[in-house]
Structures are given as structure tokens and as C-alpha cells.
Amino acid sequence: MDEEKKGVTRRNAVVGLACVAGSLGLGALATCLPADDVLRPPGGQDDARLLSLCVRCQRCFEACPRKAISPASIEEGFLNLRTPRMDFHSGWCDFCEEENDGHPRCVLTCPTGALRLDEGAKRRDVVIGKPLLTHDWCLAYRMTRCRDCYDACELDAITLDDAKRPHLDLEKCNGCGACEYVCPSMRAGSMVSGTAHRAIIIVNVDEAGEV
């Protein structure tokens, strides 16, 4: 009986070690694999904080009335898998101005507080991202007089020059994604790059600008 018990405990110790090692290994693997900086919904700009609290419950995806939040895919890193990121192809973020008086529903719904805005935080103060304008793809730079992004921008972060071509005012932009959402370039009639690209997209702050 004693030996049996010892065998059980030894086996238990091995199993236990394996389980703990596996759990730690999973954490290490997810941390070590390359992960992109993805654009987070309002209140999730501190990435480390968001990752530490997010339980990948999908509430924010559901809560977004414009479907502007989508789960991050594996391409953005194993660590980010199923965490929220902005998806401006299906909607853009006005901080639920129309739907909820400027209190984003994703922040309201987030059960763990991974998305959290300070009291009285204004839309202009929360920077989701900044725009990147690719002149080569922009229809306005082909003198088509497209001004969809200019019309869509509510924060006056896009100006038109004398030739009616858009230019960015990075200071004013908070990365709401309205410009990306409406940009027709590479969406209509483009089969080559699929529909993944736009002439104007929201990116991380350090990649923003005009090229």
C-alpha cells in the first residue's frame, strides 16, 4: 500500500511538473512569437494592460454597433489571437456618438475593464491610430477629384490642396477610421491585391504620414 502510494505520488509529481511546464511553455511561446502592434478599440491603447486583462470573451466585437471591432487573426501574432482590434473595412469609430452619447459601447461592455477610458475622456484625446496616405493608390492623385475621405473626416484632419488632392493633418486625427472606411481605392474593381488595401489607412502612430 505504501509503495503504491509512493508510485502514485511520484507519478503525480511527474504529471504535475509536465502540466506546470506546459502552462509556462504556452505562456512563453505566445510571448516569444512575433506579434504585431494592432490598433485597439478606444480604451485599449495601453497594449500591455489590454493583454493582461483581456479574456478574449468577444463582448466588444458584439457590442460595437458599427462592427468596427474584429478579432485579431493569427497573422497578427499568436498572443493577439482573438483579442480586439479595429477593422475599418466594416465600420469606423465615432465613440458611439450617435448610438450612446459618446460613450463607446465596447468600453461599457468590457467585463474585465481591459478597455477603459478615463472619466470625461473626449474623442479627440484618445488616439486609436494615425492615417497613412499612399499617393500611388489615391484616386485624387490621378486627378479624379475624389474627395470621399475629406468629406468623411469629422475632425478636419484632411485638407485639400489647390489641385483638390488630400493632405493629412496628423495632429487633428484620432484614427477614427472614417476615411479608410469610405476610401474607394483598391476596393472597386481591384482584383489583384484583393480588397485588403486602401489608399488611406489607419496605422500605428509611428508609421503614419504620406508616401
Add this chain to the structure above:
Amino acid sequence: MEKKKSYKPQSAGGAGSDAPAKKAKRASCKPQAAPVGEAASGGEPAASKEKRASYKPQPAAAGKPAADGEVPAPKAKRASYKPQPGEKRGGSLTKFRRALPALVLLVCAVAFVAMVPLGNISAFGWESISAICPMGALSSLLASKTLVPRVLISLVIALALILLFGRAFCSWICSVPFVERILGLRDGDCEGGRKAAAGKEKGSCSQGCSGCAKARGKAVDSRHFVLGGTLLSAAVFGFPVFCLICPIGLTFATIFLVLRLFGGSVSWALLVVPALLIAELFLARKWCHRICPLGALMSLVSKGNRTFVPTIDKDMCLEETRDAHCGRCHAACPEGIDLRNLAESPVAINECVKCRACVEACPAHAISVPFLPKAGASARQAHECEGVREDG
């Protein structure tokens, strides 16, 4: 549910891989069951349901003459109770219990499509009120090393619910058994799956569900190490590690991603998420018994659970009243709990998932799941634990 239907035809042959066949096998493998009575009645397709209904511990129940002297009459009669392939398993409550996880998935999917943010079982709720999965809540508290009021409140509510209902979540709501059934990794309530049911794995399921269940609940087992490991890992690496691979989360994520397909969103996650889910459940057979840290957490908290505990009414139990060997409740238990003798049960009562399989299995209807422990029941149980059951 559909799965079960789909392999029904196989059982018509008698030796099929179906659940009823297995049940029959279980009955036949019981060494104490009267062999002659069994053989005599094995072939007759008699309405066994009626038999069960009529089978009450009444003194006039002496049906067939016992073959060997030491087998009392009631046993022969009981041994003759064999669920026929056509017979439906379980009552309406059992059917409801089996259907509930699918229903939960369906409701969440419909709510998602209808843009009614109800959440899912990782965090179910409305607007700012959510019941978060206690595992996720604990991990996020440890990973962020901050006390978030919402998380704490959720955690307290979850713990209170576990204290009240024990591990009922596991058999009534959790989507993992449902997914395992779809994947053919689980047959009915029995982890181990079709392979075991088909008898390819020699010796398995000879004792019913309890045959697959290893000793758990009394000491720490692998699930507890996974629980401790993932919580430690969350604290070390700063994110809720288990949430990354939680099969419940992955199930809902799969549904969610498929529904998003209609919105035109395609990504590799659509392949990776279900692949991860299937790989986990295939590689770690008996996920619930071996890996699930949520189950481990619940079983730890369930040690304080005193409500809805299945209890044998000693005055009706055949083992007590007729001195017979029955053991149906033990054999039926997917967790392997021996209700008759909790002190020697391989699995402790805090592992009970409140599935009522024992209630359904008891031929004498002696088992109930009362809200509060019945007066005197604990004394009876104590007596049972001490008393050595005499053989006939």
C-alpha cells in the same frame, strides 16, 4: 443529439457501438449479476421500460427462479432489465440537459446575428453587467496584478453559484462535451468516445462510465496542476494564458468567425481557431477529467457545496433492502462517483456534475437530488460509509 440518432441503426445488430448496446454490455459485465437470468432474458425484446417501471422493491417481485442458490429472486429480475436499442435513454430532464449546451450556442449565435450583445459563456451578460468565467477572472486579476471591481464582483458571483450548484455547469452548460460528441470523442455522457464504445479499447467501459473515470477529487490531480500552472503562467507572462486556448472560448470564436464570413471577413483565424480546438480535444483525450482547469477550480470550490447533492434513500436502495448487488448508480456516473459508499468512492462527491445519470439509472428510484440535504440523510450516509455491505 443528431450524432446519437445517426448511429442508432448500428445497434440494431445487437453488437453495435451504440450507447444502449454499451449499457447492455455494462450490465452483462457485472460479475455479480445473475448470469442465467441474464441469458434467459437477453434475447427477448420485451418492453423493458415497463419492467423497470413495475420493478419496485415489493415483496411479491419474485419473477424468475434463481439459477444458483445464492442469487435471490429480485436480482434475477433486475438482471433481466436490459435497455433495448430502441429504448430512449433518460427522461425529459436528461434530454433537456443534453440539448442545453447546443441551445446556449444557438442563442448566443442568434443574439450575435441580431446584434443583441448577450455575450457568451466566457462573459455572459447585458451591457455593463457580466458574469465572467471564474477562470478568466482569476487569470486576469493575476496577470494585471490589479483589483478590477467588475472582475472581483463577477468572481464572487461565480463562486457563489458554484457553491450553490456545484459543478452543474460542466454537464448542463459547458460546450465542450457537446463538441466532443460532434467529434465522436464522447459517447453520451461517457468520455472516451466511440472507440471505447465499440470495444476496440479492450476492457474499457466494462464498468460503464465509471470505468473511464480515474480517481479524482480527493487529492490533487493533473487538472489542478494545469490550474496552478496556467495561473502561475498568467502572473509570470502578464496575460490570461488559459484563455488563449480555452476550448469554450475557441468554440464560440469559431461560431463567431463563421458568422462573420457572411459579412465578408476572411482570415486565417477561421482555420486556426477550429483547428486548435479540434487538436486540443483530440490530443488531450478526456479533456474534462485530465486538463480542464475550470473544472478543477469548480471541484475545489464544490467542496463547500451542500445543495443539490444526489442522495440515496436507503429505504429504497436495493442493496439495502434486498441485500443485492446493483451498482447501477456507480456504473452510470460519468465522473465515477460511488454514491453508495462515498468514503471508499474512487472519486469524491465534490466532482459531481449534477447530471442526474444516477437518478435515471437507479432501478428502484431511490436516488434524488434534493435542494437541501434531507434530514437524516447525512446520518444514513455516514452509516453507509461505515457499514460493510454483506453479500447474499
